[in-house]
Amino acid sequence: MNANASQPLLRLDCVTRRFGGLIAVNDVSFEIQPGEVKGLIGPNGAGKSTTFDLVTGVRRPSSGEIYFRDQRVTEQPAHTRSPMGMARTFQIVRLFQGLSVLENVQLGLHPRFPDGMLRSLLHYGRLRTQERESRERAMELLSFVGLADRAGHSIEELTLGQLRLIDIARALAADPVLLMLDEPAAGLNDAETRNLGEMLALLRKRGLSMLLVEHDIDFIMQACDTIVVMDHGTRIADGTPAEISRNPEVIAAYIGRRATDAAA
Numbered sequence: 579m580n581a582n583a584s585q586p587l588l589r590l591d592c593v594t595r596r597f598g599g600l601i602a603v604n605d606v607s608f609e610i611q612p613g614e615v616k617g618l619i620g621p622n623g624a625g626k627s628t629t630f631d632l633v634t635g636v637r638r639p640s641s642g643e644i645y646f647r648d649q650r651v652t653e654q655p656a657h658t659r660s661p662m663g664m665a666r667t668f669q670i671v672r673l674f675q676g677l678s679v680l681e682n683v684q685l686g687l688h689p690r691f692p693d694g695m696l697r698s699l700l701h702y703g704r705l706r707t708q709e710r711e712s713r714e715r716a717m718e719l720l721s722f723v724g725l726a727d728r729a730g731h732s733i734e735e736l737t738l739g740q741l742r743l744i745d746i747a748r749a750l751a752a753d754p755v756l757l758m759l760d761e762p763a764a765g766l767n768d769a770e771t772r773n774l775g776e777m778l779a780l781l782r783k784r785g786l787s788m789l790l791v792e793h794d795i796d797f798i799m800q801a802c803d804t805i806v807v808m809d810h811g812t813r814i815a816d817g818t819p820a821e822i823s824r825n826p827e828v829i830a831a832y833i834g835r836r837a838t839d840a841a842a
């Protein structure tokens with residue numbers, strides 16, 4: 579964590595989300611400090627995805643407030659959060675079929691190269707410079723995730739593990755200050771999960787703040803500085819992996835339940 583740790587990057591303040599009579603997220607508060615990697619776990623139906631959707635702006639809270647970099651973003655639509663420094667990956671990777679791996683990462687760079695088509699035509703030289711810079715930056719990102727040799731391949735040729743890494747490269751292209759990952763390890767084999775874990779460890783070392791929703795408890799314990807545990811819509815714990823793994827309420831609601839399920 580860096581020296582600015584007293585000023586949270588993200589703050590959820592008593593956030594509630596109802597779906598009709600059902601309270602999916604019930605009065606949840608937590609913060610992410612600059613440079614912190616925060617996990618969000620809980621049993622099925624605990625409210626993790628809904629909380630993630632509230633932070634990314636896909637849904638709005640029924641009550642409560644969300645602040646990002648000291649700005650109130652509670653009702654701000656998802657597309658306005660990217661220029662503010664938020665980026666996300668998707669559980670079901672949404673990359674463009676028919677475009678190359680490199681082109682997909684270049685699409686993530688769009689907010690950094692905002693020249694409109696007309697201006698680009700009027701300034702052809704500038705367009706070419708931007709295109710070159712955009713390709714170079716996209717190649718850097720592909721090298722970072724270890725997939726530079728796949729730059730010219732089409733998306734259809736890649737494994738799920740590779741697609742997840744490209745989705746991370748695409749999200750990083752916007753230079754976010756907060757990266758939000760929706761079940762990044764889902765469907766990955768052991769080797770791919772290890773590879774992903776190494777990638778996230780590198781980003782963590784670089785000081786990137788992250789919010790990670792994940793079912794793989796071993797993965798999240800390794801990857802995170804702190805973890806919020808939800809059950810039935812409420813936050814039942816928020817602490818370091820060591821703290822939450824010995825919290826009796828967490829053991830009863832989640833870890834114990836998982837151990838029992840595994841033994842059955």
Ligand SMILES: Nc1ncnc2c1ncn2[C@@H]1O[C@H](COP(=O)(O)OP(=O)(O)OP(=O)(O)O)[C@@H](O)[C@H]1O
Pocket residue numbers: 597600601602620621622623624625626627628629
């Ligand atoms: N669009 C919706 N309409 C009605 N109820 C919903 C909707 N989305 C979620 N819910 C309900 O809200 C509760 C929380 O769901 P949510 O998907 O946030 O939990 P989760 O912790 O992400 O679960 P999982 O691990 O199974 O993905 C559940 O009872 C779910 O059925």
